[in-house]
Amino acid sequence: MAKTPTDFVLRPFEGLPGEPDWVALKELVPAATATARTTKGHGARDVVVTTVLPQAWPALHRSDGVVLLALQTGTSSGDSSRDLSQALLAALDAEPGTAIESIGLPTAGPRLQDVLDTSVPFEVTVRESFDYWLASDVERTSDLDAAIEEADAGIIDTVKLGGVEAAYWARLGAKEFLRWAQPHDEQVVLDALARLHARRASGFDGSKFVGYFRSSGIVVPVWELARGSEADDIEAPVAAFAPAFAEALANDAPLDANERRARAGLVARQVTLR
Structure with a gap:
């Protein structure tokens, strides 16, 4: 209907x-x-x-x-x-x-x-x-x-990464960022990020996870990159990080106390675009 x-x-x-x-x-x-x-x-x-x-x-x-x-x-x-x-x-x-x-x-x-x-x-x-x-x-x-x-x-200078799906390097002013749109349910993505963040594994090679956008029902995590990083510089590190992210996404066990605290911190960083 x-x-x-x-x-x-x-x-x-x-x-x-x-x-x-x-x-x-x-x-x-x-x-x-x-x-x-x-x-x-x-x-x-x-x-x-x-x-x-x-x-x-x-x-x-x-x-x-x-x-x-x-x-x-x-x-x-x-x-x-x-x-x-x-x-x-x-x-x-x-x-x-x-x-x-x-x-x-x-x-x-x-x-x-x-x-x-x-x-x-x-x-x-x-x-x-x-x-x-x-x-x-x-x-x-x-x-x-x-x-x-x-x-x-x-x-704005933008490059789509080749090694993973829907990940975009962008230069915003004097800083560079990776914005990686996720096809999974929002709660699954947030739990995965919380698991990684709790063990200080949410970044890769000089990058820092800084928060996420919500738009059209999906989550777009954002990493700030080492100053001056080009898209080519992060292709290999992101590809190396992807299996750990995928493993965290597949983990459906309840969050432990540290992960719950990390998740609460993540929720405070969200920005809804639309």
């Missing part, structure tokens, strides 16, 4: 391939694209999922026929998946060269999980420029170049 527009969905991207990456592109990554495709019932059309489009458009049917769906837009209901699905379907129906500038309040209808082929991997490419907004056949003018340059100025 279709949900009504007032229904709140805690994990709107649950059931889609790459759920943590959907959340990362929606909340953390400034410029990136990812692959998706609609089901045969919706035309088996390739879709470019992107972090943002000009003027916060929800979607764009580019002049060359490419359809782009933006994640960093204002939501109209309690279910981001339905909002995005409505924007996507509107873009698919629109003529090439048409921007979907707003969608209003969605009515009950299909969600992304109903519209997208979930067998297609959600493969992310982090971008250094928003020039992909433009079709290759668009004549570049000084005004267009200036607009792209202005948008590019706000891009």
Whole structure:
């Protein structure tokens, strides 16, 4: 049964391939694209999922026929998946060269999980420029170049790690961080972090676990890295840390007293993005 527009969905991207990456592109990554495709019932059309489009458009049917769906837009209901699905379907129906500038309040209808082929991997490419907004056949003018340059100025240096899923290095001001979105239930992730933190094993090679975000129903732990660390510098340490993290995630034994104290401290560090 279709949900009504007032229904709140805690994990709107649950059931889609790459759920943590959907959340990362929606909340953390400034410029990136990812692959998706609609089901045969919706035309088996390739879709470019992107972090943002000009003027916060929800979607764009580019002049060359490419359809782009933006994640960093204002939501109209309690279910981001339905909002995005409505924007996507509107873009698919629109003529090439048409921007979907707003969608209003969605009515009950299909969600992304109903519209997208979930067998297609959600493969992310982090971008250094928003020039992909433009079709290759668009004549570049000084005004267009200036607009792209202005948008590019706000891009924060970000790199997706290759050794683990949904982990992003970012340089924020003079500091570097790792933000690693997790596909597991929130309580499982917090218990795992508490187990590691209680035995002072929640960091890796000069890094320090500093807290976590909550967004779209999943947890995004954050580590502050050694000053000046590049993404390549932490690939091996994060890969080496991953088995201990996985082991802690799989441990369903009750927390001991030290772990409970550590968990209480972690909860105090949470920030809910959305």
